[in-house]
Amino acid sequence: MTEQHAVAHRICPLCEASCGLVIEREGQQVTRIRGDEADVFSAGFLCPKAVSLKELHDDGDRLRSPLVKRDGRFVAVSWDEAYAEIERRLPPIIAAHGADAVATVLGNPVAHKMSLMLYFPRLARALGTRNMYSASSVDQVPKMLSVGLMFGNWMTVPVPDIDRSDYLLVLGANPMVSNGSMWTVPDYRGKAKALRARGGKIVVVDPRRTETAQAADAHHFIRPGGDVFFLLGLAHTLFEENLVRLGRLAPHVAGLDALQAAVQPYPPERMAARCGVPADVMRTLARELAGARRGAIYGRIGTCTQQYGTLASWLIDAINVLTGHLDAAGGAMFPKAAAFAANTRGKPGTGRGVVMGRYRSRVAGAPEVMGELPVTCLAEEIDTPGPGQVRALIAIAGNPVLSAPNGARLAAALEQLDFMVSLDIYLNETSRHADVILPGVSPLEDAHFDVSFGQLSHRNHARYSAPVLARADGQPDEWESLLRLAAIVKGMGRNADLDAWDTALLEEEVQKSAGPATPHVMAALAPRRGVERMLDLALRSGPYGDQFGAQPDGLTLAKVQAAPSGIDLGPMQARIPEVLRTPSGKIELAPAVLLADLARVAEALGAPDEAPTLVIIGRRQLRSNNSWMHNLPVLAKGPYRCTALVHPGDAARLGLADGGRAQIRNGARMVEAQVELSEEMMPGVVSLPHGWGHDLPGTQLGVAAERPGANLNALLDEQLRDPLSGNAVLSGIAIEMRPC
Numbered sequence: 001m002t003e004q005h006a007v008a009h010r011i012c013p014l015c016e017a018s019c020g021l022v023i024e025r026e027g028q029q030v031t032r033i034r035g036d037e038a039d040v041f042s043a044g045f046l047c048p049k050a051v052s053l054k055e056l057h058d059d060g061d062r063l064r065s066p067l068v069k070r071d072g073r074f075v076a077v078s079w080d081e082a083y084a085e086i087e088r089r090l091p092p093i094i095a096a097h098g099a100d101a102v103a104t105v106l107g108n109p110v111a112h113k114m115s116l117m118l119y120f121p122r123l124a125r126a127l128g129t130r131n132m133y134s135a136s137s138v139d140q141v142p143k144m145l146s147v148g149l150m151f152g153n154w155m156t157v158p159v160p161d162i163d164r165s166d167y168l169l170v171l172g173a174n175p176m177v178s179n180g181s182m183w184t185v186p187d188y189r190g191k192a193k194a195l196r197a198r199g200g201k202i203v204v205v206d207p208r209r210t211e212t213a214q215a216a217d218a219h220h221f222i223r224p225g226g227d228v229f230f231l232l233g234l235a236h237t238l239f240e241e242n243l244v245r246l247g248r249l250a251p252h253v254a255g256l257d258a259l260q261a262a263v264q265p266y267p268p269e270r271m272a273a274r275c276g277v278p279a280d281v282m283r284t285l286a287r288e289l290a291g292a293r294r295g296a297i298y299g300r301i302g303t304c305t306q307q308y309g310t311l312a313s314w315l316i317d318a319i320n321v322l323t324g325h326l327d328a329a330g331g332a333m334f335p336k337a338a339a340f341a342a343n344t345r346g347k348p349g350t351g352r353g354v355v356m357g358r359y360r361s362r363v364a365g366a367p368e369v370m371g372e373l374p375v376t377c378l379a380e381e382i383d384t385p386g387p388g389q390v391r392a393l394i395a396i397a398g399n400p401v402l403s404a405p406n407g408a409r410l411a412a413a414l415e416q417l418d419f420m421v422s423l424d425i426y427l428n429e430t431s432r433h434a435d436v437i438l439p440g441v442s443p444l445e446d447a448h449f450d451v452s453f454g455q456l457s458h459r460n461h462a463r464y465s466a467p468v469l470a471r472a473d474g475q476p477d478e479w480e481s482l483l484r485l486a487a488i489v490k491g492m493g494r495n496a497d498l499d500a501w502d503t504a505l506l507e508e509e510v511q512k513s514a515g516p517a518t519p520h521v522m523a524a525l526a527p528r529r530g531v532e533r534m535l536d537l538a539l540r541s542g543p544y545g546d547q548f549g550a551q552p553d554g555l556t557l558a559k560v561q562a563a564p565s566g567i568d569l570g571p572m573q574a575r576i577p578e579v580l581r582t583p584s585g586k587i588e589l590a591p592a593v594l595l596a597d598l599a600r601v602a603e604a605l606g607a608p609d610e611a612p613t614l615v616i617i618g619r620r621q622l623r624s625n626n627s628w629m630h631n632l633p634v635l636a637k638g639p640y641r642c643t644a645l646v647h648p649g650d651a652a653r654l655g656l657a658d659g660g661r662a663q664i665r666n667g668a669r670m671v672e673a674q675v676e677l678s679e680e681m682m683p684g685v686v687s688l689p690h691g692w693g694h695d696l697p698g699t700q701l702g703v704a705a706e707r708p709g710a711n712l713n714a715l716l717d718e719q720l721r722d723p724l725s726g727n728a729v730l731s732g733i734a735i736e737m738r739p740c
């Protein structure tokens with residue numbers, strides 16, 4: 001070991017599993033990345049993506065200085081010059097056209113950045129715009145809406161307690177590859193193996209025999225988008241066969257009779273043709289789940305990215321309630337996060353619940369959910385003239401030109417903006433349209449605490465990562481970049497005293513909860529600043545916190561920092577009724593808005609079943625989670641992965657050859673992709689991974705451009721949404737395929 005050799009701990013920011021890593025370095029060079037065997041949550045697990053953190057940090061394509069577009073070309077400038085350009089151009093747009101003229105769009109990496117998570121709300125408040133968009137509406141908004149309606153908060157998401165479970169029914173999810181989504185469960189493979197070794201059973205229902213299905217006890221194909229019919233068949237069976245057991249939840253449930261009446265018209269025998277799952281299989285699965293001593297049904301992306309996403313998300317949790325598995329050990333339980341969880345704040349057991357549709361998007365009239373509008377509405381809000389038109393955009397850690405449907409329209413719309421700022425680590429397919437790009441911080445240069453994923457973890461814990469490497473000279477932390485943008489928007493100027501303003505803002509917030517104790521709380525937090533001060537506040541006032549001295553054994557940031565592999569806070573515990581924040585103080589089993597939405601199901605069943613002969617779905621891959629990962633050699637190497645999986649029977653019918661190229665069409669939209677024959681696919685279903693299509697000009701993603709891949713989203717219609725949540729429909733889109 002040299003004098004410069006050092007070992008650091010870092011929570012991996014590359015996917016929701018949030019594995020604990022040990023990172024060795026010599027000076028400022030990372031020499032080794034491995035799983036932290038002492039990590040209280042992930043116990044040494046890691047996947048191949050983790051080692052790419054070094055390549056991400058060292059990547060010559062990663063932006064290291066601000067860029068300003070002059071005469072159509074980006075030039076490197078100082079931070080002050082970049083902020084001066086923003087100050088020159090953004091406030092006049094707000095002054096002339098109002099707050100809604102500026103939109104914001106966030107990418108999924110925001111969820112993996114403490115700075116961005118905690119300080120974007122400051123910028124959003126400063127802007128006061130209704131035009132807020134994010135990757136959530138091409139992902140999980142249906143789940144957040146359904147749990148909000150049922151349990152009273154967007155993030156009160158029940159997750160399988162897999163360590164104590166005997167039965168798992170997995171729908172539209174591939175945790176063997178993802179290690180959980182809206183369910184933070186590193187080493188799903190090991191946990192699934194242990195479940196089966198103790199006599200348990202895993203059943204997967206999916207249009208592809210995924211890696212998760214291959215390691216399960218049983219797999220059943222389902223028609224893409226057919227989940228709501230399948231789930232209605234299950235719920236119907238539970239009532240019809242007298243399998244409903246609310247157990248200890250009985251006094252805490254509202255709407256049981258209404259739910260029974262709602263699912264009564266949907267027996268499995270009527271649903272089978274629409275979902276492609278035989279009626280006897282549906283009845284068997286309902287009986288197995290109901291009979292399991294400890295079990296749960298879990299659904300994910302496939303159940304969300306479809307026209308019935310909110311209904312399907314709701315029925316999954318309703319079925320867990322009906323089978324007595326909600327809030328029970330080994331069932332679907334509610335994590336209790338150490339910090340930032342709204343369901344640990346306020347009066348336990350009751351609250352204001354959630355409200356949606358407070359306003360609607362200007363052009364399509366799509367309802368607001370969680371203060372956001374569907375990202376698929378962004379292009380039309382920019383390119384449709386009229387009062388309220390979006391004229392400027394602040395894009396943060398996102399690439400919606402590739403990751404949202406019909407990126408071509410969005411790309412054209414971005415060119416029409418009066419001004420665009422990106423905060424990003426890359427010059428990608430979206431940030432190339434910006435007028436100013438502020439470079440983000442390498443994950444190895446910032447401190448981290450999972451703001452969201454502690455609220456979704458299968459076991460409670462508290463972990464903090466200090467920066468592994470020093471930030472480059474002059475590079476601000478991302479919270480400082482956001483706060484400076486907020487100061488510019490507020491008219492305080494780019495040279496505003498951020499620390500003084502930040503302290504004043506925090507004090508206002510503390511005042512609301514601490515009242516007269518505010519000076520004491522602020523004094524206790526005083527040595528810290530920025531995100532770490534916010535984190536200390538959240539931990540100390542959180543459910544395990546020291547309450548600023550009232551609970552001396554409780555958590556503080558200092559205690560969490562002193563435990564580099566984290567602090568274990570035990571398995572999930574029963575939280576009903578304390579976790580509820582509904583106005584009734586009950587689990588709302590039959591929210592009116594969801595019952596009303598069943599009319600669409602009834603209408604569909606009343607119409608002829610005109611199932612397309614070929615539809616397309618997406619695919620999660622182990623070596624990719626975000627489009628920028630295609631620029632990291634360690635992840636990009638190896639077999640070509642952006643292939644269209646086609647069942648051999650379909651391939652024979654369509655004249656497609658393994659390894660050959662094919663045109664995939666959805667009306668006038670077309671991409672070309674390499675064909676891979678696969679028995680994994682349900683006949684009539686093709687799978688193409690998303691986030692590819694790196695052949696657009698003006699980017700700086702050299703490795704990704706070598707193998708650009710086909711852009712699944714280029715085939716999709718941005719106008720197709722789940723009407724309740726506004727989530728994009730990404731699955732089950734009718735296509736045609738033919739050899740090139």
Ligand code: SF4
Nearest residue numbers: 012015018019047050
């Ligand atoms: S599973 Fe996710 S969090 Fe864990 S090492 Fe891989 S990318 Fe990182």
